[in-house]
Amino acid sequence: MTREITVPAHAFIASRETVSVDELPAFFDRAYPLLIDALQAVGAHPAGPAHAYYFSPLTETVDIAAAFPLHPEQVAAVEAAHPELVHHVPECEAFTTRHHGSYDTLGRTWQELTEAVRESGRPAGPVCWETYVTEPSPEADPADMITDLYVTLA
Template identity: 60%
Template sequence: MTRERIITVPAHTLVASRETIPADNMQGYFDRAFTRSIEAIQSVGASPAGPARAYYFSPLTDVVDLAGGFPLAEEYVEAVEAAFPDLVHRIPEFRVITGRHRGPYDQLGVTWQELIEHIRDLGQQTGPVFWEEYITMPTPDADPADMITDLYATLV
């Protein structure tokens, strides 16, 4: 993990499919969620305001409450919300610690654990929401070792 730092992330809007699913169904979920979110954004003539993200609203156990999608510029929120009200999520401002994972997604758990330990070492406590921002998205010919994912853990 690299780049641990504490920052304030401003309030923003996410177009995402929020579901509670079995943790072993995450890949299928993300395929559906990202496709549905991008189609909703493009249907109003917009583009995502940043890379794909996954927000976790519960601990990652056998079942997880998560939302996978894309941030949206404020000027398009009303149009997307009118057509897809279930996909629009307003994320409040959060104080977070962020870190960067380089490598395959199946090693994200190790990096998350390192980040959580770093938070504890700082004498901080995690808040209710965690998210991943996929700086590089996988493609069929991409090398998993080249994947970059930024991690965000809210702080109380």
């Protein structure tokens, strides 16, 4: 079910690159461990599950950030140690929906969400993201994956 929400202001630690779509798995495989190491180096830990923030449309390449949300009380310490990795999102309006199932079918859910934004008459904002509610792993059944999708509104 697609719905419009207010997303609170938040900070996240992220590794951001422009990569080809074929390189996305390798990007995530190197980015998330780097972020965990950076957090552990200052005694911090993620405030929630992994995210992927998209700063460009998904074409042959994409400007993407692998990220973890930060606990508000840990932002200053993480930012002092790794200022290049910390990003801030102001409070914003967004459309959101939940995807159940394999990442192979995620594109269809993204299309449904972006169509809902178009039908609302509201322009999409500059950022969208995925929140990996269930942690992907080789042992996990793809049918059990849950991913929340967000499109900010301008």
